Amino acid sequence: MAGLVEKKIKSTRVHRGSAVDFYQDVVRLPDGRRAIRDYMKHPGAVTVVPFLNKKEILILRQHRYPVGKTILEIPAGKIDPNESPLTCAKRELLEETGYWPRKIKRIFSFWPTPAFATETMHIYMAWNLVYKEPDREEDEFLEPFPIKFSKVVDLIKTGKIQDAKSVIAILTIKTFNLNPYQ
Secondary structure, three states, rough: OOOOOOOEEEEOOOOOOOOOOEEEEEOOOOOEEEEEEEEEEEOOOEEEEOOOOOOEEEEEEEEEEEHHHEEEEEEEEEOOOOOOOHHHHHHHHHHHHHHEEEEEEEHHHHOOOOOOOOOOOEEEEEEEEEEEEOOOOOOOEEEEEEEEHHHHHHHHOOOOOHHHHHHHHHHHHOOOOOOOOO
């Protein structure tokens, strides 16, 4: 594998965003030539599959500006500085749905787009939920609603859910039979 490693020669931040930064690095390739690598530096994120009971979960309707559509997805959010993924998962679930988990479990982590971003996404499932009140950020507009887990799987199959984190989380739970109520 050492013959596959690219070594950073120079790194330049080309844009500082409100949530992420963009970089352009010059690297030395394994054969000695130089190349440019553009990427987004991301602090990491979480996503949560909230089980209301054995058969239902909560999903969200949310408009996503980059794709220009209102989509269906599970709760998720960016990890704040000095925040653990677990703390973030609980916070995001409460912010977006109004529910606090009495039980929560990490399923696994993955890189959504390793070709051009440093983001690591941590998937959790939560259950034994207690309703409090949503505590949304001022620029966050979304609609949580309950849906049968089997219906969510059908929405993925028919292409009505295309959000990668949601597809990966839901199909992982289904494939490995991870429903906490079974």
